[in-house]
Amino acid sequence: MTALLSLRGVTAFYGAIQALKGVDLDVNEGEIVTLIGANGAGKSTLMMTICGNPRARDGQILYDGADISALPTHLIMRRAIAQSPEGRRIFPRMSVYENLLMGAHGRSAAEAEETMEQVFALFPRMKERATQRGGTLSGGEQQMLAIGRALMSRPRLLLLDEPSLGLAPLVVRQIFSAIRDLNRSTGLTVLLVEQNAFQALRLAHRGYVLVNGAITMAGTGPDLLARPEIRAAYLEGGH
Amino acid sequence: MAYALQQLINGVTLGMIYGLIAVGYTMVYGIIGMINFAHGDVFMVGAFLSLISLVALSALGISSVPLALAITLILAAAIAGLYGWTIERVAYRPLRGSFRLAPLISAIGMSIVLQNFVQVSQGARAKPMPALIPGGWTLMRGEGGFAVQLSWMQIAVVVTTLVILAGFTWLVTRTPLGRAMRACEQDLKMASLLGIATDRTISLTFVIGAMLAAVAGLMFLLYYGVIDFFIGFIAGVKAFTAAVLGGVGSLPGAVLGGLAIGLIETFWSAYFSVQYKDVAAFSILVLVLIFMPTGLLGRADVEKV
Numbered sequence A: 001m002t003a004l005l006s007l008r009g010v011t012a013f014y015g016a017i018q019a020l021k022g023v024d025l026d027v028n029e030g031e032i033v034t035l036i037g038a039n040g041a042g043k044s045t046l047m048m049t050i051c052g053n054p055r056a057r058d059g060q061i062l063y064d065g066a067d068i069s070a071l072p073t074h075l076i077m078r079r080a081i082a083q084s085p086e087g088r089r090i091f092p093r094m095s096v097y098e099n100l101l102m103g104a105h106g107r108s109a110a111e112a113e114e115t116m117e118q119v120f121a122l123f124p125r126m127k128e129r130a131t132q133r134g135g136t137l138s139g140g141e142q143q144m145l146a147i148g149r150a151l152m153s154r155p156r157l158l159l160l161d162e163p164s165l166g167l168a169p170l171v172v173r174q175i176f177s178a179i180r181d182l183n184r185s186t187g188l189t190v191l192l193v194e195q196n197a198f199q200a201l202r203l204a205h206r207g208y209v210l211v212n213g214a215i216t217m218a219g220t221g222p223d224l225l226a227r228p229e230i231r232a233a234y235l236e237g238g239h
Numbered sequence B: 001m002a003y004a005l006q007q008l009i010n011g012v013t014l015g016m017i018y019g020l021i022a023v024g025y026t027m028v029y030g031i032i033g034m035i036n037f038a039h040g041d042v043f044m045v046g047a048f049l050s051l052i053s054l055v056a057l058s059a060l061g062i063s064s065v066p067l068a069l070a071i072t073l074i075l076a077a078a079i080a081g082l083y084g085w086t087i088e089r090v091a092y093r094p095l096r097g098s099f100r101l102a103p104l105i106s107a108i109g110m111s112i113v114l115q116n117f118v119q120v121s122q123g124a125r126a127k128p129m130p131a132l133i134p135g136g137w138t139l140m141r142g143e144g145g146f147a148v149q150l151s152w153m154q155i156a157v158v159v160t161t162l163v164i165l166a167g168f169t170w171l172v173t174r175t176p177l178g179r180a181m182r183a184c185e186q187d188l189k190m191a192s193l194l195g196i197a198t199d200r201t202i203s204l205t206f207v208i209g210a211m212l213a214a215v216a217g218l219m220f221l222l223y224y225g226v227i228d229f230f231i232g233f234i235a236g237v238k239a240f241t242a243a244v245l246g247g248v249g250s251l252p253g254a255v256l257g258g259l260a261i262g263l264i265e266t267f268w269s270a271y272f273s274v275q276y277k278d279v280a281a282f283s284i285l286v287l288v289l290i291f292m293p294t295g296l297l298g299r300a301d302v303e304k305v
């Protein structure tokens, strides 16, 4: 397997605070990889650093064979990378339909409409709410919209930052099974940040554990699930 | 009654001009959260560009007034757009991410630069221009033989402004560029995560705002027939008041605020005192800021200042 995304010794800073301390991580083409870690470990920072904001200070971010760490964010995203970021970041004063169109920025109207039908098939609720303003959606609906918007660009690599946050268990299962289906049917590569470590590790092919800005463990999903230190730190009562 | 109707016509005409300028303030504030103090001076530059263009065109022997106006409109808007682009590039972009007041101070500096530049290159004295579109309609005659006039000039100003605003509304609500502008306005970071070139979108916002200001400059020149290097300050503060009154960040609000300020100023001058007409606008600014900081159509969440 070839790595679609490779991080080598990546560091990132907020002013003087170092949030990433030399991260090495690979995501192979067609894989679902999950990143777990405690609050403040640097998971969201890692996702944003891949997208160039904050920029990696040292190290390399190789995507599809090229170092993208010096590119501006919008040019990184135009390389078929999409992110559904932490906090969802729905455009509050745009309709659901317009939010989705924004995801297809730069693509033709016909392509956008076609992809939108697929997103509607995945999240029928979005079709019902097409004309509603993003800011008035419920939290779960906003999460669906954020994922749908990310899919609108037809990404090769999808970055999902806590897609299950604030959702009912049934909806979480729907979203996870949607991710699995997309991965199986289209070969979509996914890097998934999750608080819900148990479900994430069961879904993912491989996982990494991030502690304090550095990777401390890596392995296949079942492998990590079986480790006692993982069970103790991230899984206790967390089903 | 007739007198009031006349004031209404005058007020609407003036309000349209303020509205055009106010849109530029509100757009820039919406997208990068700064008050572009040099915007009024771009309007002033637009008025001078219009005057120069009209004089040059008549010297070139173009006698058709509509043709000369159309060429002037395009020329002034294009050159003013270049000004807007340059101002953002040299005075604001390098300061992005710096402390909050830095771009504001830079904007005030830019405003002084533009005023001095025009004062030096065009002279400090007021520049008159003969009426290009004389005549009009007499709508009615009121008591005491007072005639209510709707001049061709006013019709031209109002119609042109409405057409430009309609086109602008279409751009913002219906086109990919307009959607990108609104996306940047609502969440700059997310916009970049969707592949939008945010720097370019910000530049374009300045260009479009400057072009609208130049159109306002041409309208002002036609309407008043006299301009000087200082008109940008007064008109700028009034248009800024209009933007605040309408709710900073709201485009329909800017136009509505412009109309309100135009009407208030006109009625104030007609019934109270012409000398203190500018005081009316400034008093409104203060009152609105105290009692209604989000304006008429404003949103509660624009407290970026």
Ligand SMILES: Nc1ncnc2c1ncn2[C@@H]1O[C@H](COP(=O)(O)OP(=O)(O)OP(=O)(O)O)[C@@H](O)[C@H]1O
Pocket (backbone or CB within 6 Å): A014, A017, A019, A037, A038, A039, A040, A041, A042, A043, A044, A045, A046, A086
């Ligand atoms: N914009 C910022 N400015 C300064 N520090 C920041 C900023 N964003 C994050 N940090 C800090 O960087 C560290 C990593 O934050 P990050 O958001 O990446 O954590 P996380 O793993 O995503 O946590 P969570 O599970 O709570 O979402 C934290 O200590 C946080 O306080």
Ligand SMILES: [Mg+2]
Pocket (backbone or CB within 6 Å): A043, A044, A045, A086
């Ligand atoms: Mg996070």
